[in-house]
Amino acid sequence: MLRTENGFLRRLFLSLLRMPLLLACVGLLCLPVSSPGQLEEAKKQPPPEFSSGYTPPLPSTPLPRAELFAYLDALILLSALSLAAYIVLTKRSRSALRVLTLFSLLYFGFYRQGCVCAVGAIQNVSLALFQNDYALPFVVGVFFLLPLVFALFFGRVFCSSVCPLGTIQEMVLLRPKRVPLPLDHALSLLPYLYLGAGVLFAATGTAFIICQYDPFIVFYRLGGNPGVVAFGAALLLLGTFVGRPYCRYLCPYGVLLRWMAPFARWKVKITPAECIQCHLCADSCPYGAIKLPTPPEQTEDRLTGRRRLANLLLLLPILVFGMAWAGYLSSPALSRMNRTIVLAERVWKEERGLVTGNTEASQAFYHRGGSPESLYREASRIRRRFDTGAALFGGWCGLVIGMKLIFLSLRRTQRDYEADPASCLSCARCYSSCPVEQERLGKFNHSGIRIELEPRQR
Template sequence: MKRLVRSVRESWGRHTVANPFGGRLRWSFASLLALLVGLHSSIVSGELIPTPDFSSHSIPTTQVPSGSGLAWEYLDVAILVVALSLASYFALVTRSRRHLFLLSFASLVWFGFVRQGCVCSIGATQNVALAIFDNGYVIPLSVVAFFLLPLLFTLFFGRTFCAAVCPLGAIQEFVSVKNVQVPRWVDHSLGLMTWIYLGAAVIFSATGTAFLICRYDPFVGFFRLGGNANMMIAGGVLLLVGVFVGRPYCRYLCPYGAVLSVFSRFSRFHVRIPPTQCITCGLCSEACPYGAIESPVSRATPVEASRGRRRLGYLLVAAPLIVVAFAGLGAMMRGPLSRMDPEVQLAEQLRMETLGLTATTTDASEAFRNARRDERALLEKVLVTQERFRWLGVALGAWIGVVISVKLVSLAVRRPHADYRADTKNCVSCGRCFWYCPVPDGKAPGVTPTTGPTEPSQLVQIT
């Protein structure tokens, strides 16, 4: 066997084969053949390293996963394209609430329970952020497709991904049976959470610290029929709230929905209410569980306009101060933010064990001590990590300040209009306004409003 190894080493330097990944493997056909022959003879004569006898202990066997993952990725992307196309067609052409509902059910079954919520467009935000900031991370093309395709469709057709393709939106749509209108100030305030969550998710994923969206997904436990108990409880609470408040996760927590709302503002085609046909009955506004139908706004009086201009001026002056203030608060949050890092968590656990503040150990702390690693080196690395999180906290705080300032300025701007209209950034094209519109097909405006759902109407259409 020693002669065999010596011959392999000698041939190692004489023959080279190009490695497609950039390195060079030094090998020869003769040495490879000799090595295989030698291994075969060793195995026939006996084990290279005999397995110890542990009496009744059974040696586990290696499970090799099947190689069909790439085919599943292609299939998922193809189904995503078909689902987005159908959702856009049902929302903007046929305007069928029934078809959107059936498509939501199919999306929930496939992307939710069959594919167990992965890959999803919401979580793909983190992969894209990590790929942008880490050159060593190779992002799968299917993940890129799941991130970009809904954005592309939204840019042309509005938020039809939210209408009937997203499994997280679908599971909330099915429990939304007794909707109540959320006060506008509460809706605007809670809506800021989506942007704050987006900033935090991008920062933590870009640094490779954690994937917050996946870690705190409230519905993936239901899709996988089991999971973290706390997240299962959180998902159950959200579904319970969703019975009365339309899609609470989508409106107040979904970071991908925040990005979609920006793209939807510039969409080429989306749901509109033609002012020449609207009878201003207000049923669409009452039926919309997401507050996406704007009621008529009268033009401001000269006194109101003067007061509004002063208020807008104050907010524009205060905006930089708000950003600086939140950036300072973010710098003070380096401790809580850095605790998301696994090494910081390990250092904290080791400190508590050393001081006797905890009687339990973790797998990470036991592995650290068994490997006889240097705690001082770990502490020095943690200090560097915490200093990095000081600047990450500044960035997150500044982002929160920008979000709040933009929201205050947008609320201070008055946009008068004399008719009901869909708020393109918040409208998810669910089709409820089609269902409740009292203007049936083929009839002129002015029909007597009905007290319940009618057939899909021509009133709400695309332009």
């Protein structure tokens, strides 16, 4: 996948050329090599001679959480998702959803300490896809897959009340403010870029950046990196007036859900019946997910629009390949996130006297008797992966930006107030703003004006 056919043939050719050399290397490697490890071994004392009948105790080995509980988690996830789908789509009750949100916050958040979550599972899946020595744990696969499957049928019900990252933000949303639309569109690119980077670094076995910079897990665990704590606190403060900033502008898993949700069999509908165009719901969504009807008059002629679209379509491949090239060129810098690369470069420099002294890592490397040659080989292998990966990442960035521009130039017509299934988080807030819904619930009292609508404060 990452290994190109061309590179493979070249290496095969080179290895054929070097056959005599390889033979020599094999011979060399067979010679006994005394490594510091063996010296360490030599220092060990034989056991003491006890005469008092003393027998050494065994060190205790407390076991990790039993695997059974992991399956239980998966089961609870399934139930929570089903319940959320039922509440959002059938019961249409915001208060019931809040109870579920609270449960998820307590269970997946505080009790299970936010791990394993579907968001981080993206990286486990990428790692398992690209590194043969990592096997995807079954339950992680389930956590990754289930919300996506539910999104395919019921929309983003996972976001509504199950995701531990979402629920904590849901809790702190006090006075939602509307994010200016241009800013919203620009920022909504970030999750795509974050997803690309997350997959790149996971697939190269470098880091799980999505988990590393998970801003809310520090609250569930009551501790963590101070920088991340500050980031999380800032996001929560922001979240008191901007609805779910992480979910909307960072969450990489949201991207996948965004792709699934439009195909959902059952979607969130603001009104239970016919839209009466009362536009009462227009401002009810704190997440900007309600699409408004297209205004009837258009000030731009069709030709200008089409020309722009054509230009953008032409620009797209240029953007993709240009960014891919930039990505490829920046792969050395990106690859320095990988510890093996950093170590290899350090050792390389140390061996050539370009730097003085050792780092702790290079010292540890010498201590365990590592061979620089094999380290370079390993680092080169990772670098080749990074070259391909970074090019793909750059291309992906270009594609995302280009596609976003194209979508913004498409002319769509819409008549009703509808929830955009891709960005709707199924929070059920809009329901109570709809008079048709109120009528369905029997809350219109024709004898007097008594409308109980979802409270709003300004």
